[in-house]
Amino acid sequence: MTQRTPAPFTVLAQDGAARRGRLETAHGVVDTPAFVAVATQGAVKGVEPRGVAESGTQLLFANTYHMYLRPGAEVVAQHGGLHRFMQWDRPILTDSGGFQVFSLGAGIEHGVGKVASMFPGEESTSPTARPGQGLVKVEEDRVVFTSHVDGSRHEFTPEVSMEIQRALGADVVIAFDECTSPLHDERYTRESAERTHRWADRSLRAFHALGARHDYEQVLYGVVQGGAFESVRRDSARVIGGMGFGGMAIGGNLGETHEAMYRVLDWTVPELPDALPRHLLGIADVPSVFEAVARGVDTFDSVAPTRNARNGGVLARFGDDGEPLANFRLNLRNAKYAGDLRPIDASCDCETCQSYSRSYLRHLLKANEQLGQRLATVHNLRFMARLMEEIRGAIEAGRFDALMHDWLDPVRKTARQKGADAEAS
Amino acid sequence: MTQRTPAPFTVLAQDGAARRGRLETAHGVVDTPAFVAVATQGAVKGVEPRGVAESGTQLLFANTYHMYLRPGAEVVAQHGGLHRFMQWDRPILTDSGGFQVFSLGAGIEHGVGKVASMFPGEESTSPTARPGQGLVKVEEDRVVFTSHVDGSRHEFTPEVSMEIQRALGADVVIAFDECTSPLHDERYTRESAERTHRWADRSLRAFHALGARHDYEQVLYGVVQGGAFESVRRDSARVIGGMGFGGMAIGGNLGETHEAMYRVLDWTVPELPDALPRHLLGIADVPSVFEAVARGVDTFDSVAPTRNARNGGVLARFGDDGEPLANFRLNLRNAKYAGDLRPIDASCDCETCQSYSRSYLRHLLKANEQLGQRLATVHNLRFMARLMEEIRGAIEAGRFDALMHDWLDPVRKTARQKGADAEAS
Numbered sequence: 001m002t003q004r005t006p007a008p009f010t011v012l013a014q015d016g017a018a019r020r021g022r023l024e025t026a027h028g029v030v031d032t033p034a035f036v037a038v039a040t041q042g043a044v045k046g047v048e049p050r051g052v053a054e055s056g057t058q059l060l061f062a063n064t065y066h067m068y069l070r071p072g073a074e075v076v077a078q079h080g081g082l083h084r085f086m087q088w089d090r091p092i093l094t095d096s097g098g099f100q101v102f103s104l105g106a107g108i109e110h111g112v113g114k115v116a117s118m119f120p121g122e123e124s125t126s127p128t129a130r131p132g133q134g135l136v137k138v139e140e141d142r143v144v145f146t147s148h149v150d151g152s153r154h155e156f157t158p159e160v161s162m163e164i165q166r167a168l169g170a171d172v173v174i175a176f177d178e179c180t181s182p183l184h185d186e187r188y189t190r191e192s193a194e195r196t197h198r199w200a201d202r203s204l205r206a207f208h209a210l211g212a213r214h215d216y217e218q219v220l221y222g223v224v225q226g227g228a229f230e231s232v233r234r235d236s237a238r239v240i241g242g243m244g245f246g247g248m249a250i251g252g253n254l255g256e257t258h259e260a261m262y263r264v265l266d267w268t269v270p271e272l273p274d275a276l277p278r279h280l281l282g283i284a285d286v287p288s289v290f291e292a293v294a295r296g297v298d299t300f301d302s303v304a305p306t307r308n309a310r311n312g313g314v315l316a317r318f319g320d321d322g323e324p325l326a327n328f329r330l331n332l333r334n335a336k337y338a339g340d341l342r343p344i345d346a347s348c349d350c351e352t353c354q355s356y357s358r359s360y361l362r363h364l365l366k367a368n369e370q371l372g373q374r375l376a377t378v379h380n381l382r383f384m385a386r387l388m389e390e391i392r393g394a395i396e397a398g399r400f401d402a403l404m405h406d407w408l409d410p411v412r413k414t415a416r417q418k419g420a421d422a423e424a425s
Numbered sequence: 426m427t428q429r430t431p432a433p434f435t436v437l438a439q440d441g442a443a444r445r446g447r448l449e450t451a452h453g454v455v456d457t458p459a460f461v462a463v464a465t466q467g468a469v470k471g472v473e474p475r476g477v478a479e480s481g482t483q484l485l486f487a488n489t490y491h492m493y494l495r496p497g498a499e500v501v502a503q504h505g506g507l508h509r510f511m512q513w514d515r516p517i518l519t520d521s522g523g524f525q526v527f528s529l530g531a532g533i534e535h536g537v538g539k540v541a542s543m544f545p546g547e548e549s550t551s552p553t554a555r556p557g558q559g560l561v562k563v564e565e566d567r568v569v570f571t572s573h574v575d576g577s578r579h580e581f582t583p584e585v586s587m588e589i590q591r592a593l594g595a596d597v598v599i600a601f602d603e604c605t606s607p608l609h610d611e612r613y614t615r616e617s618a619e620r621t622h623r624w625a626d627r628s629l630r631a632f633h634a635l636g637a638r639h640d641y642e643q644v645l646y647g648v649v650q651g652g653a654f655e656s657v658r659r660d661s662a663r664v665i666g667g668m669g670f671g672g673m674a675i676g677g678n679l680g681e682t683h684e685a686m687y688r689v690l691d692w693t694v695p696e697l698p699d700a701l702p703r704h705l706l707g708i709a710d711v712p713s714v715f716e717a718v719a720r721g722v723d724t725f726d727s728v729a730p731t732r733n734a735r736n737g738g739v740l741a742r743f744g745d746d747g748e749p750l751a752n753f754r755l756n757l758r759n760a761k762y763a764g765d766l767r768p769i770d771a772s773c774d775c776e777t778c779q780s781y782s783r784s785y786l787r788h789l790l791k792a793n794e795q796l797g798q799r800l801a802t803v804h805n806l807r808f809m810a811r812l813m814e815e816i817r818g819a820i821e822a823g824r825f826d827a828l829m830h831d832w833l834d835p836v837r838k839t840a841r842q843k844g845a846d847a848e849a850s
Contacts, residue, residue, distance in 0.1 A: 042788065046795040071788040075764050079782060087780045339500055355512045357504060363467065363496040370471040370795050
């Protein structure tokens with residue numbers, strides 16, 4: 001029984017603040033920067049583990065809250081943990097369950113989802129939100145909430161979160177936190193962050209106390225909160241960074257625009273220990289990935305690549321006319337693909353692009369055939385894996401900044417041009 | 426450009442009336458008796474072609490009506506046919522579209538689906554049926570119908586059906602027919618069968634006339650109709666059997682019970698040419714497969730194994746207590762599987778049974794994760810493939826009858842016992 005704190009993380013190369021790293025886990029190495037695909041309920045929606053692995057996905061993200069409610073942590077533990085339950089033998093990360101404090105509580109009361117929902121390419125991860133119908137109560141020592149599955153009442157504490165995550169057996173686990181809303185003011189956000197710090201301390205103690213309970217090798221990350229308020233973010237980063245966690249997660253409200261999020265990262269990352277891996281929670285659109293890597297973030301999770309795929313939004317850099325796509329997506333449901341015999345992307349080596357036409361994929365999506373969602377998802381996972389490979393190569397070669405400009409400048413030019421056109425008209 | 430009539434079909438061994446055969450196609454050999462998995466819209470629901478192939482599935486069944494309406498036969502033809510469209514390089518069979526005459530027309534007016542829906546383990550294949558709202562009009566020379574996709578009006582004739590199936594490029598195609606309902610009387614059933622015979626003649630002529638249009642090697646099967654009326658069935662079998670088709674399909678209303686269907690087969694099969702392969706349309710529950718093979722049927726299609734899988738009904742011979750299952754199914758959604766770490770069937774070599782617990786499968790199905798439906802489908806396809814392998818082996822060894830008794834006697838005993846218990850109570 002080993003407890004590795006801090007995480008066995010090595011920065012292999014640095015290019016500005018961008019880092020090319022390696023995270024070692026009991027289930028293999030994660031080369032960073034890396035995209036973490038989301039398997040909320042213990043499955044990447046519609047794709048069997050072999051297909052996920054073949055896409056080059058290194059790491060999966062499962063939700064503690066969901067797995068706790070259904071099938072229950074004890075069922076997963078009976079299998080010997082999530083890896084064996086879901087037959088994924090590469091690294092897994094579980095969250096703390098704390099995000100649900102937001103998405104089932106304040107998120108519903110405020111009628112907003114995660115801030116990411118305001119970004120292009122991202123969507124709200126909050127469940128069926130009905131303003132005013134909060135299902136959660138945050139207290140100093142615990143969170144009481146109502147299950148979205150069957151309406152039963154439950155209670156999470158840092159200790160409970162650690163116990164569940166210990167039972168689930170992910171390689172990377174996350175301290176229990178409260179995730180604030182963009183509508184919370186600075187005073188509440190600071191109070192909440194300070195409570196999260198106290199919960200972080202309890203999480204660390206509980207994590208160590210539980211060490212002997214299951215024979216899993218795990219690393220515990222702390223979560224930096226603080227909303228879009230500079231002093232709260234900086235304080236939270238310093239406090240969480242100094243507590244002895246094995247890694248750092250950046251969570252909560254990151255502001256209402258991409259630029260606001262970049263500012264949050266500008267405040268946060270410099271306060272974090274250099275030696276620890278840094279995970280950005282819930283954000284992985286292409287511009288954000290580049291800008292966050294540029295600021296020293298190592299890993300990213302987001303439901304967007306897989307969720308968009310299921311709606312026919314497949315990731316691509318260039319459109320039919322060879323012009324860069326501002327949102328890095330084609331909508332395969334578009335009628336113009338009905339007879340299009342080309343793959344999504346002729347330069348892509350994924351299973352989908354190697355075999356299937358846009359026409360076939362559109363047909364499946366229009367006909368509500370699950371296979372269409374699977375094939376689109378496989379492509380998007382591969383797109384993200386290739387993007388991260390390209391980013392890692394650029395950092396190693398000391399040309400990350402050039403790669404970022406190469407990807408983002410044309411898109412920003414397009415956005416500016418559209419703005420100018422709009423003003424001129 | 427070759428037109429092979431009759432089909433290159435060889436009976437390798439015979440055991441009673443049961444035949445162990447080999448059907449040669451441009452996309453490989455089908456060992457018979459064989460189960461044909463259904464890919465209505467050009468995809469086995471939820472399973473990528475590799476997974477289908479690995480299950481041992483030899484042959485897929487795609488629906489002409491569905492492919493014609495969406496994406497359109499011309500789109501499939503642009504790809505070079507169904508095989509390339511859907512990336513399935515093994516044999517494919519398409520139906521005539523005529524079944525939709527029933528399932529969208531009389532089936533709706535009479536408020537019944539295909540007769541198979543009355544059998545345990547089978548479900549109606551008719552679309553959202555609203556009695557009295559017939560969408561189809563059968564005339565001597567054509568069928569006019571309304572698309573279930575967009576309400577547009579269409580017309581099928583034998584010539585149109587052949588043209589569409591030629592464009593789709595399946596290895597086995599089927600003559601245009603009308604499928605009668607159990608509620609049609611003998612007089613209508615006879616009139617309809619005679620019309621189907623005239624359509625069969627037109628289908629044959631059109632098939633040969635279209636030979637040069639596409640470079641596909643295809644075999645055309647005729648369809649025997651006649652409902653559950655002995656003289657109509659016998660007449661239809663003799664007429665269709667003598668027309669020069671490459672194979673025989675047995676379709677339409679097969680009676681309202683298993684026993685009635687066996688009688689229909691008793692009347693039909695002896696009238697068919699021995700040299701031609703025989704396909705039973707839309708029926709593949711375990712007892713029916715045995716009884717039909719015993720009467721000389723070679724291939725079977727049914728949506729039941731794949732549709733039941735998506736609802737959590739996985740095929741198995743024995744229950745938890747080792748007792749034979751009367752309906753050859755476990756319902757994985759049952760609460761008793763929540764913590765069951767065993768595979769569906771420890772003796773099964775499918776991808777699902779090799780890796781996943783009943784507990785995980787139940788979790789996925791309860792959580793509406795598509796992967797659960799995929800994994801259950803893969804198992805059911807493998808179950809059918811293994812069943813057919815076992816049947817082929819038994820015919821070769823001259824012990825088919827023993828195998829059938831071995832599978833069916835305990836189940837019939839159970840059914841009789843239940844009946845006796847019910848009477849006694």
